[in-house]
Amino acid sequence: RAKEERGTFAFFETGMDEDLRVRLGLEADLRLAMQRNELALHYQPLYNFAADRITAVEALLRWNSPARGSVPPAEFIPLAEQTGLIAPIGQWVLRTACAEAVTWPTTVRVAVNLSPAQFRHQQLVAIVRDTLAETGLPADRLELEITETVLRQDTEAVMATLHGLHELGVHVSLDDFGTGYSSLNYLRRFPFDKIKIDRSFVGGLMLVPAEAACDDTVMVAAKSAAMIVRAITGLGENLGIATTAEGVETAQQFAQIRHEGCTEVQGYFISPPRPAAEIEALLRRLDAT
Ligand code: C2E
Ligand code: CA
Numbered sequence: 001r002a003k004e005e006r007g008t009f010a011f012f013e014t015g016m017d018e019d020l021r022v023r024l025g026l027e028a029d030l031r032l033a034m035q036r037n038e039l040a041l042h043y044q045p046l047y048n049f050a051a052d053r054i055t056a057v058e059a060l061l062r063w064n065s066p067a068r069g070s071v072p073p074a075e076f077i078p079l080a081e082q083t084g085l086i087a088p089i090g091q092w093v094l095r096t097a098c099a100e101a102v103t104w105p106t107t108v109r110v111a112v113n114l115s116p117a118q119f120r121h122q123q124l125v126a127i128v129r130d131t132l133a134e135t136g137l138p139a140d141r142l143e144l145e146i147t148e149t150v151l152r153q154d155t156e157a158v159m160a161t162l163h164g165l166h167e168l169g170v171h172v173s174l175d176d177f178g179t180g181y182s183s184l185n186y187l188r189r190f191p192f193d194k195i196k197i198d199r200s201f202v203g204g205l206m207l208v209p210a211e212a213a214c215d216d217t218v219m220v221a222a223k224s225a226a227m228i229v230r231a232i233t234g235l236g237e238n239l240g241i242a243t244t245a246e247g248v249e250t251a252q253q254f255a256q257i258r259h260e261g262c263t264e265v266q267g268y269f270i271s272p273p274r275p276a277a278e279i280e281a282l283l284r285r286l287d288a289t
């Protein structure tokens with residue numbers, strides 16, 4: 001009995017509640033973050049080889065909390081998903097990205113990430129249509145990025161939504177390709193406009209030196225990463241789907257990705273994500289030349 005009481009007491013004082021307390025604190029702060037204007041979008045360019053220019057930029061959410069500093073999306077997006085906060089946040093992201101992009105050169109698309117919960121929302125197609133109408137962004141300047149997690153659920157509803165989005169004229173990209181499990185099956189079932197090759201494959205790439213002086217396992221890993229990039233690029237070519245290599249950080253990776261025939265690259269080598277004003281200035285400068 002005494003032991004039980006101590007245990008109960010301990011629950012409130014220490015140990016096990018720590019995680020929960022941290023989570024609740026984060027959730028409360030995130031709830032206020034929107035009202036307090038602490039959320040912002042940064043944008044990262046996608047460079048197209050054939051066009052030799054930036055053809056799209058991806059909107060990436062940033063939370064600048066006065067108390068917590070800059071909180072990475074990997075920390076607060078899963079929480080927003082679990083708590084339902086993703087609905088208002090996701091709508092804010094979509095609206096803000098469309099409203100900002102409409103003032104950029106018309107040759108550049110904006111790509112917006114959709115979380116699984118957003119995608120499952122019954123009204124998603126209507127929300128996207130209304131947002132385009134309100135902001136004035138033409139549908140074909142919007143790309144929506146979804147991951148395979150989205151596709152694993154109720155297939156009929158998913159297909160109806162994907163087709164509904166296509167009918168609006170927006171582009172749909174399959175993000176983090178290769179990290180899920182039945183990617184190929186999805187490609188067969190729905191005509192995606194773009195496949196984004198996960199950066200784990202790109203990170204494994206390296207130019208194989210003429211004199212193979214490297215450690216064997218490193219070589220094998222690099223060769224298989226190159227084979228996977230080559231296979232996905234070939235698949236895209238055959239299916240008429242553009243391919244983007246994500247996470248290109250070095251000149252070597254850039255050269256190799258170009259050699260493998262990917263449509264586009266994205267990564268720190270081209271540019272890290274930048275605030276809207278900087279990206280707009282960059283796009284204007286490039287558009288004028
Ligand atoms: P993602 O959609 O795969 O976005 C690409 C991530 O890779 C971004 O991380 C970007 O900053 C990072 N990145 C870009 N180039 C490089 C590179 O060369 N090297 C390395 N190591 N990383 C690179 P970020 O901004 O931290 O976002 C992480 C994830 O959070 C995103 O992955 C996406 O899944 C999610 N996310 C971000 N913004 C949103 C949003 O508005 N809505 C939703 N639902 N998810 C978002
Ligand atoms: Ca502007």
Ligand code: CA
Binds near residue numbers: 058113145175
């Ligand atoms: Ca993405």
Ligand code: CA
Binds near residue numbers: 175176198
């Ligand atoms: Ca990705």
